[in-house]
Each structure stands twice: as C-alpha cells, then as structure tokens.
Amino acid sequence: MKVPVKIYANEALLEKMQQDRTISQAINVSKLPGIRKFSMVMPDGHEGYGFPIGGVAAFGEDGVISPGGVGYDINCGVRLVRTNLTMAEIKPKLNALLDSMYRNVPSGLGSSSGFRFNMTALDDITKEGVRWAVENGYAIEDDFEYCEENGSIAGADPSKVSKEAKSRGGKQLGSLGSGNHFLEIEAVDRVFDERSAKRMGIVRQGQILVLIHTGSRGYGHQTCSDYLQKMESASHRYNIDLPDRELAAVPVTSREGEDYISAMRSAANFAWVNRQLITHMVRKSFGVINSDFEKLDMKLIYDVAHNIAKKEEHMVDGENQTLYVHRKGATRAFGAGSKFIPQEYRDIGQPVLIPGSMGTASYVMLGQSGNDTLSFGSAAHGAGRFMSRSSARRRYPYEGLMSDLRRRGIQVRAASTDTVTEEAPGAYKDVDVVAEVTEMAGLAKRVARLIPIGVVKG
C-alpha cells in the first residue's frame, strides 16, 4: 500500500462493508501509482467493478487514470428542481402528473427518446454540454449556473468516442434508463438549516421538489467498455502493477490516458444534457398542474455528478498540487468559499444531493469547510446497495411491494416489474444513517430531508 485506506462509517456500515470486497478493493486502489494521501470509502460504500462504489482516490500528474475509478455510467448524477407547490395542491393531481411524466420521459432498459440528433449535433452537444441546451431552447440561463462544471466540462473531445458509443447513445439522449435511475416527486419533510434552505428556495415543509437521477446511458457505458479494453494491454505496456485486472489504469499523461479523459468528459457532457432534456420534459409535464408551468418557479437548485474523475487543485504535503480526483459513487462536496460554487451558494457551501432508494427519504446537504483536507472535498452519493439484485427480487415480490408503497402514500410508474423489486427500499442501506454519518464525519451537513410521494422508474 502506498497510502492508508480511510473509511468513513459507523460500526453498522463498516460491518456491512466487511461482508463484501469493499475494503479489499480500497486496499487495491491504495497500491496504484501516484495516489495521494488516502484511498477512501464514503459511508455508503460497497463493492464495485475494480474500485469500490463510494470510492474516492486522487492521483498526481505522475499517477494514473482508471475507468474503473469512474464507473460504467460516466457522470451518473442527480439534480433537484424546486416548485412553489405544496403537498395539498399537488395531491389531487398527482396521478395525472405521474402519467404525464411517464409518458413524456422514455424509461426502461434500451429506451430511446423522442429527440433525434444527427452525429454532428451529438458531437456539438457532447463538446458543449448544458451550454448547448441553453442555446437551443432546452434550458434557461439559470440551469447552466446551477450545474457542477456548469454542465459543460471543458476538454471534451468526441473524436475520442467510438462510433458505436455514439450510435447507441444518440437515440437515448433524453431518456431515463433503468436500474436505480428515477424521477421522483418529493415533499419537504424536515428542514435542518432554515437559512441555507431558503437560499435554495426551500421555504416550507410540504413544499414539492423534483429529483432526477440518471446518467450517460449507452454512450457512457460503451465508452467505459471501449477504454477498459484498450487499457488492459496498455497497463502492461506502461509496466503498471495491477493488483486486480479490473483496475486497468494508464498514466494520466499517456496518449491512452489523455484520450480516455477526453472521451469521459464527452460522456459527462452527454449525461448533463440528458438530465437537462429530462428537466425540460418534466417542466412541460407540470402543465397538467398549471397550464403555465413558468408560474411554478421550477428552478434548478443544483446538479451533481457522482461518477467522474476531475482535474482539481488540492493541498498535499503543504503544496498545491494538480490531482485527478476519481469519485465513483461519491459526490463533490466543496465547502463555502470555493470559486467552483455558484455565487448564490458561495457562502454556504456546495449543495450535495443524496438520493435514497425508491420509497425512502433523500437529503439535501452542503459541503462543509475543512472537507478539502478530509476527503479532497467529497461526500456520499446515496443510500448504497445492501442486498444483491437477485436477492431483492426473491425477497420482495412485486404486488406486495407495490401495495406497501401505496399504503405509505407513494405512487409508482415503472417500465419493468423486476426493476421495482430490485430497487425495493429494503435492498438498500438506511439513507438517514448515511446522511448522519456524512455529517458527523465533517464531510457535508444536512439542510433538508425529502420524502417521495411519486416515483417514475425505468
């Protein structure tokens, strides 16, 4: 090990991590060339491909970049949109709203969207990200302001993305996908920090918000696969000693490394535009509540990436260093004062969105000052899976699960019964515990707890 492994957990979360390969995977990561300070696991960590999910690792310019440290779903992430509606106003129209959202936003495995972009347009989109969406009428100016990286990460080069990735992804831009991806109608359940909540336009208990969780679909998946394959042989060529072949990695300064970074950034912009197009359709869907949805104040609160590697400056051994921070199932969580936080939030910290599993709470948090030293400014990304998909399917039969959710006041629209059972609340860790541990560790602090009243799933 070149650096220690640091795990943020309480006893129960740690015990769970000890039952799969989470910790041995974090140890493997700690052996990679050029790693700085720690190989880390966030409180929601569990076993993943090569790197643990919930893993954070930063490499210097003498170090490596690894697709396994980003994940298959490049820039999988979450965005939160507010409304000025209350629970009482929306309740009578909730079914119509969910039907409208389910109709307007294609979901499910292999789903394609109603948008059609040719290859030139797709390349422009992945170069420019949300800036393209603003210029083409799919976003308002504020949407750009309230995305991490403005939803437009620099250095994307779609010529480094395969034709296959483009042809898979092109028809999927503006679709939700499957697995744990969702659209959720949330009601504010509890506010922990009124001043900060107000800054985000969260002003009362029972206020309705919309949470959108999806990523780069087949475009990012194919890009990850392509580069894992290329790097497997390249890793050997650069004499990188891999403790696990799933950790395929190359020097950040190598041709293969630079190509992957350019392709990954293209996929990241794809994901931001995907969440943006879905936002556009969600806003339109609210037409069933008010024919003029612009009266509903549906502003973007924030959009975070939780599967990405970012070039950032951090203090290491008393000097400012350029690092490639891999966050896989982990959220950037910069504290107050960072110039990378929108002006409106700069004195309170970067919003961190922690979605729970279907039917459980989600959290709005803020990056804490001092987090930079602790975790390169990172926090958890969700509840974290507790049970395998197959176990969840066996344990939670569809009909019983649906009636249980209905009893708790949660309406569900889903493309697949298997997806619903695989995503049963019991298949995940307790998000309340993850949020509490994240706060106690000094990574991010709780601002608001949200509870779902309507869910659209793939």
Add this chain to the structure above:
DNA sequence: ATGTTC
C-alpha cells in the same frame, strides 16, 4: 449502470 454473456 448496460441492446444485463458482442
């Protein structure tokens, strides 16, 4: 996560 073993 994913045209879920192209």
